[in-house]
Amino acid sequence: MIGSILTWAVQRRLASIDHFRQHPHEVQQRVFRELLRTAGATEWGRRYGFLDAPGPREFAQRVPVSSYEQLYPALERVLRGEADVLWPGRVLWFAKSSGTTNARSKFIPVTPESLHESHYRAGRDMTATATLLYPESRVLAGKTLSLGGTHAPNPFRPDEKDSRVGDVSAVIMQNLPGWAEYIRTPPLELALLDEWEEKIERIARHVQGVNVSVLAGVPTWMIVLLRRVTELAGAANITEVWPNLRLFLHGAVAFGPYRELFRQMIPGEQMGYLEIYNASEGYFAFQDQPASEDLLLLLDHGIYYEFIPADQFDAENPQTLMLEEVELGRSYALVISTNAGLWRYKIGDTVRFTSLAPYRIRITGRTKHFLNAFGEEVVIENTDAAIAAACRATHTTVQDYTAAPIYFDATEASRGGHQWLIEFTHPPQDPQHFTQVLDETLRQLNSDYDAKRHRDLALLPPVLTVAPAGTFGRWLARKGKLGGQHKVPRLSNSRELLEDILQGIA
Structure with a gap:
């Protein structure tokens, strides 16, 4: 009976979900206005004129896009108990997260709102x-x-x-x-x-x-x-x-x-x-669809979204797009303004839109977690799909993995490559076949990777290193990141992470 009552209660939210599906731009504009009005009297609200009721484009011109490191001076004051800095009142709870290979923890404010x-x-x-x-x-x-x-x-x-x-x-x-x-x-x-x-x-x-x-x-x-x-x-x-x-x-x-x-x-x-x-x-x-891995973007949940196109990822002052300006099939970096006081905050995730009515996305990776040492532009979406295909072909399963470049050496004939460190639940009987399917799938999914692999001109075939059972768990424990939502970064443009994990195996 209690289960039936709870089911009835939560299903009352279905009408609200349908509303932001059907009226996405209006809902996002309402969220935008509420955020600025609520934070108008804060230090940031006064600095950037939130109570002037700027529109989205003027807001984007006034307020800089910030990474965690750039926003940290204000966040540290919030951490130390100052009130009305980024959001009204004093914040008591903070989510602690690494989020990148950087050892320093991030502290994200979690307000009641x-x-x-x-x-x-x-x-x-x-x-x-x-x-x-x-x-x-x-x-x-x-x-x-x-x-x-x-x-x-x-x-x-x-x-x-x-x-x-x-x-x-x-x-x-x-x-x-x-x-x-x-x-x-x-x-x-x-x-x-x-x-x-x-x-x-x-x-x-x-x-x-x-x-x-x-x-x-x-x-x-x-x-x-x-x-x-x-x-x-x-x-x-x-x-x-x-x-x-x-x-x-x-x-x-x-x-x-x-x-x-x-x-x-x-x-x-x-x-x-x-x-x-x-x-x-x-x-x-x-x-919201079992037959599709696309994710419904939540638009009525205290978060206002902007999107950085791929060619602006590394720009000092990146140009952003509003929700109604995004296109299908392109990767964007997420920028959020939230009811926790994160203003035009670049979280580091990249997404690709698969539908515009309603807005659905797939996570393609991280702005800092990708393989592009040789212009191959491999993202996590590619590698996860390639791993899955190789597992199906060899009837095995993967516990965890990471990949990094193998750089050119000083010889004239030297070419680059990728080293994959993979922990299997049980290693494939034919590791060479696993690696071959992995490589072939990446070539099918990513034209840049395929071009670099053509006749082994720029990239050699992947090198597979099988990690002993428990390798990644021990590495996380060594870093004090065992459990919770901590995870091993899948891809890196340097060998620092891979070498650190390999050192624990030796």
């Missing part, structure tokens, strides 16, 4: 959509098993116990409304443990007898938990433990390389998979 109007509203929308897409699964009749990180006192305000920093999933869990806390498992005292190995073990033991119907989290860490649950139960697969398991809401990394592995762990046709696109900065999109 961003929690409720972005993360929680989008969570309700995702739940409503799931109940509509999978009515027979009774999504809210069982528990949602969610994995997250942890939080700790704000190091900038050690004497203020109410100010905390942590993984965005931990911030969300700690502040969940009662109805959402009711449907999730495990309890907070387990979900927020900071020792990851202990967390996995204790959660696996706790959830043995729980009626889990939905999984939510990062595929990499969910695999670890499911294996331990299955092992403790002495079961052949996880459906013997949770017969009502019907849906996995996944995010943070592309699901393609993990799809076959989850099919093996959760056999049968009853299981559904939906991708979500959320980050420390907000909840941006989710998959």
Whole structure:
């Protein structure tokens, strides 16, 4: 009965979803005006004349596009407790994230408005959509098993116990409304443990007898938990433990390389998979069509979007486009202004529009995470698809991977290449065939890569290095990034990351 009541309640959001699908530009303009009006009396609002009610183009001329490093002087003041700098009031919660290969942590403000109007509203929308897409699964009749990180006192305000920093999933869990806390498992005292190995073990033991119907989290860490649950139960697969398991809401990394592995762990046709696109900065999109991997851009969730075309990625003052100016098939860097006080903030993700009515996207990678040492312009969207194709061809699955350039040496005949460090669940019987399919798929997907590979003129075939089991997990542990939403960067234009991981193997 409670599940039916909750289903009815969340499905009331379906009308709002349909509204921003049908009236995207009007909804975004309303969000834009509300953001500027609310922040008008802040330091940034006064500096850039928010109360003058500038239009989007004038706003873009007045306010600079900022990376985290450029915005950090203002963010640090917010971290230290100053009020009314970027957003009204003092901010107590901050999402801590690395986001790049840079070792320095990022601290993203999480205001009550961003929690409720972005993360929680989008969570309700995702739940409503799931109940509509999978009515027979009774999504809210069982528990949602969610994995997250942890939080700790704000190091900038050690004497203020109410100010905390942590993984965005931990911030969300700690502040969940009662109805959402009711449907999730495990309890907070387990979900927020900071020792990851202990967390996995204790959660696996706790959830043995729980009626889990939905999984939510990062595929990499969910695999670890499911294996331990299955092992403790002495079961052949996880459906013997949770017969009502019907849906996995996944995010943070592309699901393609993990799809076959989850099919093996959760056999049968009853299981559904939906991708979500959320980050420390907000909840941006989710998959609203099971037959398509496109993600519906969320337009009524306290975030105003702008888009930097690819030829402006490295510009000092990049020109941005409004939503109504984007084109299909082109990659754009996301720029957001939010109800957490992030103004024209460049988050580093790149997306490609697959539909303009409604607006749907695919994540293509990071502005800093790509392979372009030789003009090949390989993005994560390409490599995830190539990995998935190679896995299908060789009947294997990949746990994690990263790739980096092999640079020219001093010899006249020297040519470049890519080295792939891949951790398999079980290595392919024919690694050469895996590498061949990987290479061929990349050539089909990316004309720049194909041109460089033509007759091996500029790029040699990929070099595959098989990583021992646990390699990437040990590297993350060594960096203090084990668990939560931390992940290994897939691509890098230098060998620094790859060599650091390889050093841990030696």
